[in-house]
Amino acid sequence: MPTIAILGGTGAEGFGLALRWARAGESVVIGSRDAGRAQEAAAKIQAALGGKAKISGEENVAACSAADILVLTIPFEGHCALLKQVRTAIRPGSIVIDATVPLAASVGGRATRTLGIWEGSAAQQAAELVPRGVSVVAAFHNTSAEVLNSDAVVDCDVIVCSDDPAALKTVSTLAAKIPGVRAIDGGKLENARILEQITALLIGLNIRLKGHSGIRITGLPEKAYEVS
Amino acid sequence: MPTIAILGGTGAEGFGLALRWARAGESVVIGSRDAGRAQEAAAKIQAALGGKAKISGEENVAACSAADILVLTIPFEGHCALLKQVRTAIRPGSIVIDATVPLAASVGGRATRTLGIWEGSAAQQAAELVPRGVSVVAAFHNTSAEVLNSDAVVDCDVIVCSDDPAALKTVSTLAAKIPGVRAIDGGKLENARILEQITALLIGLNIRLKGHSGIRITGLPEKAYEVS
Numbered sequence: 001m002p003t004i005a006i007l008g009g010t011g012a013e014g015f016g017l018a019l020r021w022a023r024a025g026e027s028v029v030i031g032s033r034d035a036g037r038a039q040e041a042a043a044k045i046q047a048a049l050g051g052k053a054k055i056s057g058e059e060n061v062a063a064c065s066a067a068d069i070l071v072l073t074i075p076f077e078g079h080c081a082l083l084k085q086v087r088t089a090i091r092p093g094s095i096v097i098d099a100t101v102p103l104a105a106s107v108g109g110r111a112t113r114t115l116g117i118w119e120g121s122a123a124q125q126a127a128e129l130v131p132r133g134v135s136v137v138a139a140f141h142n143t144s145a146e147v148l149n150s151d152a153v154v155d156c157d158v159i160v161c162s163d164d165p166a167a168l169k170t171v172s173t174l175a176a177k178i179p180g181v182r183a184i185d186g187g188k189l190e191n192a193r194i195l196e197q198i199t200a201l202l203i204g205l206n207i208r209l210k211g212h213s214g215i216r217i218t219g220l221p222e223k224a225y226e227v228s
Numbered sequence: 229m230p231t232i233a234i235l236g237g238t239g240a241e242g243f244g245l246a247l248r249w250a251r252a253g254e255s256v257v258i259g260s261r262d263a264g265r266a267q268e269a270a271a272k273i274q275a276a277l278g279g280k281a282k283i284s285g286e287e288n289v290a291a292c293s294a295a296d297i298l299v300l301t302i303p304f305e306g307h308c309a310l311l312k313q314v315r316t317a318i319r320p321g322s323i324v325i326d327a328t329v330p331l332a333a334s335v336g337g338r339a340t341r342t343l344g345i346w347e348g349s350a351a352q353q354a355a356e357l358v359p360r361g362v363s364v365v366a367a368f369h370n371t372s373a374e375v376l377n378s379d380a381v382v383d384c385d386v387i388v389c390s391d392d393p394a395a396l397k398t399v400s401t402l403a404a405k406i407p408g409v410r411a412i413d414g415g416k417l418e419n420a421r422i423l424e425q426i427t428a429l430l431i432g433l434n435i436r437l438k439g440h441s442g443i444r445i446t447g448l449p450e451k452a453y454e455v456s
Contacts, residue, residue, distance in 0.1 A: 195429075197425060211452060213448050214445075217433065217441055
């Protein structure tokens with residue numbers, strides 16, 4: 001059974017994913033700059049799940065060393081620096097799931113706009129920074145943190161992009177463990193730029209229309225929505 | 229009652245919109261470089277609707293002169309040139325709906341990638357080219373041409389972006405006349421870049437997963453989906 005480390009797991013999006021996967025019986029490590037805060041967050045989830053969760057908290061580098069699957073749910077301003085910091089602790093053959101959105105808010109701008117990234121997307125920036133043999137998968141940009149942190153069924157599809165088809169499949173299986181989520185094959189990692197921008201659009205909708213928006217993809221054959 | 233001219237109305241997307249609006253009782257002019265082809269397309273819709281449609285076909289400039297609402301459903305390679313050509317025929321106070329997607333296919337690249345537009349999006353390029361007093365609204369990028377050209381309920385939301393709130397509302401009302409479509413206020417015209425890129429993503433899904441995909445926005449309060 002793979003261990004999932006969520007870097008930035010004390011933030012709303014990361015905490016919500018940790019909660020959902022711990023609830024599904026996955027083995028989860030919450031990572032944070034501060035080991036104490038990570039352990040607090042883990043204890044909160046443990047309490048919410050009545051002591052039955054396989055969850056712990058660690059400082060980010062230690063969290064990486066312990067994990068087969070890493071999830072980045074961090075503000076874009078820390079994206080590059082964190083990857084450089086944990087780089088040598090990432091195990092060969094592991095998967096990095098990048099949910100980072102390069103919001104202009106990272107540089108004091110609006111959360112409804114994105115920055116242009118030289119590589120094309122935050123996920124492609126990550127792909128340049130991880131060690132050889134580590135696969136980057138872009139996913140979970142569009143799932144509302146508020147909804148993840150509730151008991152509600154998540155009314156949102158997770159579009160999954162990667163240049164590694166096996167990693168794409170592993171992450172799709174993980175996505176589908178969240179009640180309501182359908183995982184959809186979004187193709188190559190280069191498409192991550194579109195997922196990242198959709199988040200800026202959804203943030204705008206949330207502000208303007210007062211909701212916790214998500215997206216569903218319609219019009220595909222049934223088996224496109226099934227994880228095989 | 230406003231007249232809607234669809235420039236590029238002999239193409240699949242434009243023809244589908246013309247069909248749907250004619251079916252809803254709207255007054256529609258199909259525009260084309262070739263008046264003959266425009267008239268043929270109009271006759272086809274007239275026949276499909278049993279002679280009850282308010283529809284005609286005109287060369288593009290003539291179509292503009294006759295219309296209150298213009299819809300651009302043209303390949304991006306003709307976008308700038310067409311707007312320059314018809315510019316003087318666009319009536320003051322009219323609305324230009326831009327559904328153009330700057331696919332890389334326009335310059336021989338892939339239909340799953342977009343070009344970077346200096347102004348930010350094709351719709352913002354249009355906004356620079358229309359006469360003063362004409363409002364540009366971005367919409368209908370994500371509705372499948374195949375579905376529009378069928379009798380099926382359209383399982384897709386239309387996100388509508390404009391800097392002119394009144395024009396945004398007019399276009400939202402028009403979108404909601406297509407069975408199944410919900411119009412959603414997408415905010416300022418600058419957000420059109422995201423709608424345009426979503427189309428490239430959907431084209432990729434259609435190719436990879438064999439469908440006619442669309443999107444739905446979830447998680448907003450009921451009234452966000454209603455046209456007031």
